[in-house]
Amino acid sequence: MKTSPTSLADCVPADPVAAVTHADPYPFYAELRAGPPLVWNERLRVWVASRADVIESVLLAHGALHVRPAAEPVPRAIVGSPAGEVFGHLVRMNDGAAHQAHRPALQRALAGLDLDAVHAAALQVARNVPTEPSSDALFSMPVRAVAHLLGFVEETLPQVDHWMRDFVACLSPLSTADQLQAASVAAGELMTRFELLTASAPPRNGTPLAAVLAESDTGAPLSRSLLANLVGLLSQTCDATAGLLGNSLIALVREPSLRQTARTRDGVQAIVEETARHDPSVHNTRRFAIEPITIAGTPLAAGDAVLLVLAAANRDPAFNPDPDNFKLIRERRRMLGFGHGMHACPGQALACTLAAAGLDALLHRQPDLDAISARGWRYRPSANARIPVFH
Ligand code: HEM
Numbered sequence: 001m002k003t004s005p006t007s008l009a010d011c012v013p014a015d016p017v018a019a020v021t022h023a024d025p026y027p028f029y030a031e032l033r034a035g036p037p038l039v040w041n042e043r044l045r046v047w048v049a050s051r052a053d054v055i056e057s058v059l060l061a062h063g064a065l066h067v068r069p070a071a072e073p074v075p076r077a078i079v080g081s082p083a084g085e086v087f088g089h090l091v092r093m094n095d096g097a098a099h100q101a102h103r104p105a106l107q108r109a110l111a112g113l114d115l116d117a118v119h120a121a122a123l124q125v126a127r128n129v130p131t132e133p134s135s136d137a138l139f140s141m142p143v144r145a146v147a148h149l150l151g152f153v154e155e156t157l158p159q160v161d162h163w164m165r166d167f168v169a170c171l172s173p174l175s176t177a178d179q180l181q182a183a184s185v186a187a188g189e190l191m192t193r194f195e196l197l198t199a200s201a202p203p204r205n206g207t208p209l210a211a212v213l214a215e216s217d218t219g220a221p222l223s224r225s226l227l228a229n230l231v232g233l234l235s236q237t238c239d240a241t242a243g244l245l246g247n248s249l250i251a252l253v254r255e256p257s258l259r260q261t262a263r264t265r266d267g268v269q270a271i272v273e274e275t276a277r278h279d280p281s282v283h284n285t286r287r288f289a290i291e292p293i294t295i296a297g298t299p300l301a302a303g304d305a306v307l308l309v310l311a312a313a314n315r316d317p318a319f320n321p322d323p324d325n326f327k328l329i330r331e332r333r334r335m336l337g338f339g340h341g342m343h344a345c346p347g348q349a350l351a352c353t354l355a356a357a358g359l360d361a362l363l364h365r366q367p368d369l370d371a372i373s374a375r376g377w378r379y380r381p382s383a384n385a386r387i388p389v390f391h
Contacts, residue, residue: 020379037295061295077175083180090229090235102229105212108214110233110346135389145358246388286308289301319336372390
């Protein structure tokens with residue numbers, strides 16, 4: 001089944017960042033892929049990579065290409081604030097040896113999850129999230145589910161959700177001064193709550209928190225850096241999983257034949273997993289050369305930035321046959337929307353389970369999918385995440 005372009009899709013996105021929130025960026029991405037392996041974009045002042053093989057080689061060159069510019073490891077707007085402190089500790093945002101040391105604990109915490117139990121818990125949490133506004137529920141369902149998995153009790157979930165929404169606002173270059181201020185208050189509160197949580201009764205074996213606590217000396221308080229990375233698990237969940245949930249709902253809205261499939265848990269899971277490839281929530285990520293390096297025959301100088309259009313790579317025909325078709329069953333579904341190499345997302349399976357539980361909960365409310373289709377949607381302003389807002 002092909003997604004049908006909407007009227008807004010008639011205009012071509014101005015650049016790969018504008019494409020993220022465009023109604024139909026995929027023809028533009030196909031044009032990018034047909035061009036040189038790395039192309040300079042003067043407006044954004046970045047090299048742009050869109051083919052899967054080129055993106056993979058950039059993501060594997062982690063010695064020379066880092067996740068943040070060397071001159072600005074923490075965004076200037078939040079340096080010295082509680083939000084800046086959290087950011088500076090995140091393994092996702094750093095390539096230092098100290099950060100590297102925490103990666104195994106986070107990977108273990110997420111790899112050890114019983115996904116059936118997670119689905120049941122996430123469904124329960126999602127059903128308690130207020131129905132309106134529906135676009136907010138996209139965020140609240142997964143964030144509250146992860147807060148619950150990390151050990152927060154039911155009554156605190158709305159407050160943790162609220163702080164997390166405030167905190168992630170500072171991760172965007174589009175943030176306003178008020179958002180930056182609110183993000184810092186939220187970062188401070190979240191650090192304190194995680195401190196209290198980890199200092200109270202030891203978590204059950206096998207929980208994500210137990211895996212992270214096993215990293216520190218018995219009885220010693222958890223380091224600020226591990227605490228920040230616990231906050232990071234929530235922030236990594238927030239926008240990306242909201243987008244996956246929302247875009248999965250759009251797949252159902254666009255294609256009535258999928259609605260029968262969505263009656264079973266396996267069917268919902270299959271819809272979410274193909275959505276993660278076909279219309280993903282994270283459309284791009286960046287790398288910054290810390291030393292000269294040649295990628296696909298193109299020499300990059302130290303300081304150069306590269307924009308990796310992950311959503312274009314997912315539809316690279318050399319990566320996935322028949323890539324523009326939404327197919328519930330694929331022999332080998334490949335995707336780069338969860339990254340690749342050293343910084344690859346350890347939360348991929350969790351994210352798909354959370355989005356499937358959220359979609360189940362939304363469908364349980366029997367929304368009028370044809371009315372959603374008629375009213376339409378737009379995408380939240382963002383430089384990298386595709387998250388719908390339903391009218
Ligand atoms: C649909 C939802 C999600 C998407 C699309 C997504 C995507 C990504 C991507 C693209 C990266 C790598 C970025 C880069 O290399 O530049 C990443 C890293 C990461 N993600 Fe996710 N993510 C999702 C959900 C989650 C969840 C639910 C968690 C955990 C609760 C999580 C935890 C992380 C962590 C800790 C990293 C950093 C890994 C490292 O640097 O070692 N993500 N994610």
